[in-house]
Amino acid sequence: MYGWIWRHLPGPLPVRIFEALLLISAVVALLLFVVFPWIEPRLPFNQVTTG
C-alpha cells in the first residue's frame, strides 16, 4: 500500500518527500477534525452525567 503510493508520487526525491508529508498531514487532519469528533460521542470513554 505505502510502496504503491510512493511509486506513484511524481517528481524527484525531495518533491516526493514533500508530497508524502502533505498526504500524511492531510490524513491526520481529516482524522482529528472530522472523523474523531464524529466518532467520539459514540464511544463510552468520557460520559460524565448521571441518569
Next chain:
Amino acid sequence: MSTNPPPGQRPVPRYQRDQSQPQTPPPGTPVPQGPPPPARPQGPPPGARPQGPPPRQNPQPGPRPPQPVRAPQLDEPPTQPIPRVRATPPPPQPPRRPARLIEDDQPTRHIPRVVDEETTEVEKPPEDVIAAAAAAAAAAVADEEREELPAKPPEEQPKETGRVVVRSIGEVLITAGLVVLLFVFYEVYVTDWLSAGKQSDATVALDDRWKGQEDPQRKTQFQVGDGEGFAKIRIPKFGADYVYTVLEGTTDKILEVGPGHYKGTAFPGQTGNFAVAGHRVGKGAPFNDIDLLDACDAIVVETSDSWFVYRMMPKSNEVKDWDKTKAANQKCQRVGTLRTNAADGGAYGKTVGQEIVLPSQSGVIAPVPNRPDAQLPSGQQASLITLTTCHPRFSARQRLIVHGVLTHQYKKDPAKPGELPPEMQES
C-alpha cells in the same frame, strides 16, 4: 561363537563373530569353520565394516550352502561379483555409499546395479536442481529489484501475490494501530485545545452579559438558555487560575465548552441541589482532579451579583467523628453532616462528601441526594452543590460525585469590581 574367540579377535566388531554363526549351521561341516576365522581378520575390517552387518542377514535367510561360502568372499577384494559393486559406486560419490551399501549386500548381484542407477540418477539431479535454483534465485532477485515489472516467470506469481497480501495486511494493521494512538492523542490533548477556545469565548460572552445587566429588564437572575453561561466556578485548592464558566445544560456539545448545569436542578445559592457535570479527561477536563478534594475544601461560585461559597461535606468515613474534625479545622466551622438524631440520619443521612456511583444513579443530583422520595419542603432543604464526572479516568463505568454545602454568601460590591471573597486565598 565358541570357535571365534580363541584367535584373539574379541575386540574386533561383532560382524566377524556373527558371520561365523551362519557358516556353522547351514553347512554343518566343521571343516569350513577352521579356515574362515583366520581369513576374516585379514584386511576388510575398516573398509568392509558397513558391509559387515548386512551380510549376516543374507546368509541366514538363504538356506543354500554356497552362500555362506560367498560371504567370506565379500570381505575379500579378489572375488569377482562384489568388487564390481564397489568399483562402480566410487566414481559417483563416495559419501553416499554407506547408506546404500546396506541395501547392496542383500541380493548380492541385483541390487548393486540398482544402487548404481540410483546414485547416478541422484547425482545428476542435484546439479540440475542447483542450477535451476540458482537461476530461480537470480530471477527472484531481479524481480524484486524491478518490483512490479510485468515480466515474471509464471511460477513466481503465486508467491509474489501471497507476499503482497501478507505485506498489505501488515500495513493495514500497523496503520490501524497508529490511528488508535492518534485517537488517544486527540482525546487527551486536541480536545483540550479545542475546548479552551470555546470556554474563553463563553467566558467573554458571560462577562459582556454581566456588564450589560444593569438594565432593569433582566430582573430575574437565572433566565438562561441552553448552552448559555450563567456562573463561574472556582476551586481555590486547584489554584487561583482555576475558573470555568458554567453553562446551562449537559449535552455533549455544551460539556465541550465547560461544566454544564443539570437542567431543573437548583441555581447557585438556592435551596436544593446545584448540580454540575464536567469532563475529567480531555475537553478542558475541568473536573480532572475533583477526586483530590477533601472535606471542607471550598468550591466558590460567582454569579452576576453574588459569591457563593460551598464547602465539601465530610466523607463517609469522617461522618462518625465529624465533631472532633470540625473543631480542629477552622475551615469546617460551618460545615455540618446535615444528619439528625434519627436512626438513618434523617433526610440527609445518605449525603456524604464523596461517593462513587453507577451511571444510572440519578438520585445523586436530587434536591435531597439519594432520597428522591424525600418530600422535604424547600424551606427545610439545605443548599447543596453536586459535581459529577466520570470514574475511573478514561472510563464511563462509574461516576465520581462530590457534594458540598453552602457556607457563605457575599453580595458583589459594584464599586469594587474584581474583588474576590476571602475563601479564594485558601490554597
